[in-house]
Amino acid sequence: METAHEAKGFGNFDDAAAYILQLLSKQIGINSLFIAKNDGETNKIIKAHNSSKSLVEEGSSMPLPQSYCSLSINHGPTPLIIEDVSASELTRSMAITKNYGQGTFIGVPVYYSDRTVYGTICGLDDQSHKLSEEDLSTFEMMSTLLTYVLELEKANQQIQTLTAPIVPVTKGVAIVPVIGEITASRAEVIIKHVLGKCSQESMDYLIIDVSGVLQINSTVGEYLLKLVNILKVIGVTPVITGIQPFMALKVPHFAAALKGVMIEANLETALKQLGFVLIKECKEKSDSH
Known part of the structure; x- marks a missing residue:
């Protein structure tokens, strides 16, 4: 409830994204947390929070099929967890995997209210990282919160235009x-x-x-x-x-x-x-x- 209350005070989606990543960083020990947006072809990092190593660069982009985010979107609304990207059949042959060794990835799609995809909220580490059930639940909750903020921003823009x-x-x-x-x-x-x-x-x-x-x-x-x-x-x-x-x-x-x-x-x-x-x-x- 406190998180939803905070969302109402955000100036825009970027503010909400930055706040959510900071909140996740305090609760989950994974090195890099990020929110990406995609248009079906390109995956762009909208916001990124790196703890000790800069694994994800804010503002960077790459073709969606070459990103881990595409795997998360294809997986559906529940969290996709890959504990070792170098060993998983989903990721070991991908070009970006060489950058993360035996690292861990988690991703959850972010949807608009009509269930079309905005992008993803993800965690990434170049070290093995064990995620708890509570961590997975938190990621899902943050994805839902981002949907809420997206709709608030859309409604606000419509009101401003009207x-x-x-x-x-x-x-x-x-x-x-x-x-x-x-x-x-x-x-x-x-x-x-x-x-x-x-x-x-x-x-x-x-x-x-x-x-x-x-x-x-x-x-x-x-x-x-x-x-x-x-x-x-x-x-x-x-x-x-x-x-x-x-x-x-x-x-x-x-x-x-x-x-x-x-x-x-x-x-x-x-x-x-x-x-x-x-x-x-x-x-x-x-x-x-």
């Missing part, structure tokens, strides 16, 4: 209402979301409305400026609306850096500047009947 939806106004014109507190991580999600939409649809103007932003700091200001500059590069004219007085006070260079960018007080004036006239049609419709 709080900055792209609303089409007419052909070539759309609005992005940015709402709530903007953090650096959320700003990154918004930028990726906006650029993805702009690449899919032909867009001439994108109105970025920040009237719903609760807080802003220099870091967030830089991200917004980055978005504005990227839009210019890809041929989309940015329009900023809703800049509040507290923004100008808290990030003095923000408004100055937007020199040359179309800035309007609100959405209505921005749309008028772009050639739109907002009218109430209710009366006209009622008169026509």
